[in-house]
Amino acid sequence: MSDIAENDFSQGTEVVQRGSLELTLRRxxxxxxxxxxxGVILCIILLAIIAPWIAAITGHSPIEQFRDTGLSPxxxxxxxxxxxxxGTDQLGRDVLVRLAYGARVSLLVGVFASILASMIAVVVGVTAGYFGGMVDxxxxxxxxxxxxxxFLLCALALVSAFGPSLMLSVAVIxxxxxxxxxxxxxxxVISLSRQDFVHASRSLxxxxxxxxxxxxxxxxxxPIIVYTTMQIPxxxxxxxxxxxxxxxxxxxxPSWGGMLADASxxxxxxVAWWMVFVPGTALLLTTLAFNILGDGLRDALDPKSARTARHLKRKPKGASKS
Structure with a gap:
């Protein structure tokens, strides 16, 4: 009987978990x-992945200068x-190829730095909220x-001391x-630590x-998934x-920020509007897409907040005007 009960319980738990995931994806x-x-994020990721293929198709390296054909007399x-x-930049380099390779840098730094920051935040937040007192x-x-x-003052000091680099950028972020x-x-964590299931675990x-x-x-x-997603932009x-x-x-x-600096x-x-329009648009679309996706994930994972907001906006029938 106990084996049957355990199997029924495990199957029920699996159904609940699968149903919860399906409901989240459906929302x-x-x-x-x-x-x-x-879709925009997937396009940016695809652009970063196929950057070498774009360079091969065009025959242009991201750092190659075409001073004869890429610059006017x-x-x-x-x-x-x-x-x-x-178009090209001030050195005759292909903007498309540099944009694709710049997407690699932006996504690598954005995702890697956000995951590291979230890990540190979880460790510090959980430790402070659970132990309280002097630790908190x-x-x-x-x-x-x-x-x-x-932010900028610290970044300037670190760059002056160690010089600019990718790892230093990630560390500062x-x-x-x-x-x-x-x-x-x-x-x-402070709210959760007062719940009955935490007291029960302590008593056991x-x-x-x-x-x-x-x-x-x-x-x-x-909150971890939502804040990590919204930290990427x-x-x-x-x-x-x-x-x-x-x-x-x-x-x-190449990096999108460096391309904007070249344009300025x-x-x-x-005289070369594409130098600021192309990387600026890519930066705008990427950050906007991640922010919108983060909001969507928040509503899908925790639909109570979205329903509450819609309920407050909806005026009850028969309500008198004040």
Missing amino acids: LRRDHASMIAL SGIPVGPGADFWL MALSRLTDLVMSVP VFFSWAPMARVIRGQ GAGPLSIMVVDILPNLTV NSIVFEATLSFLGMGIVPPT SNSLYL
């Missing part, structure tokens, strides 16, 4: 804005055409200290990204690490800002 598919945003970049589909006070003051440090999420996680002799990992952490899945913008200011990716490695030098965007 997400019904959100047209999220589906469009997901007066030294002005050539506009979009048959030879250069999205120390970690909360550390979070306040990180959030009070000026992670350093400034984990603190806000850690505050949210801490508040969630479970240790703090077991309670944090087995009981509390699974209940933080929704922030990391991409941070990387573009650092590269634009000359503190990020080292030239001639000597006011080239006044």
Whole structure:
């Protein structure tokens, strides 16, 4: 009988979990804005993946300079055409090829830095919220200290000391990204630690690490997924800002921020609009798509918030005008 009961319970749990996942995907598919945003993100990812193929088809390297065919006799970049589909920059380099390779840098930095920042935020937030007391006070003051440090001033100091590099960009982005999420996680953990299932685990002799990992952490899945997704565009913008200011990716490695910096030098965007329009549009669409997808994931994973917002906006029938 016990074996049958265990099998029935495990099958019931599997059905519930599968049903919950199917409901989440169904809600997400019904959100047209999220589906469009997901399509844009997939296109950007595809662009980054096929960057070497684009270079092979066009016959242009991302750092190769075509001063004879890529620049006019007066030294002005050539506009979009048959030879250069999205035009060239001030050195005669193919903008399309550099855009594709720049997508690799932006996605790599955005995703990698966001995951690292989320991991640090979860560790700090769960530890501070569960233990409380002096541990909470120390970690909360550390979070306040990180959030009070000026971003650009710290980046300038680090670049002056160590020089610009990809790893330094990731480290700076992670350093400034984990603190806000850690505050949210801490508040969630404080609320969860007062629940009956946590008290029951303590009474059964479970240790703090077991309670944090087995009981509390699974209940933080929704905020972790949502905040990590919405942190990716922030990391991409941070990387573009650092590269634009000359503190990020080292030239001639292409990056969207570096391409915007090239367009602003000597006011080239006044005569070569594609130099700022192409990377600027890619940066705008990518960050907007990740933000919209993050909102869609939040509503799909936690539909109560969306239903509550719609209910408050909907006026009850028969309500008198005030």
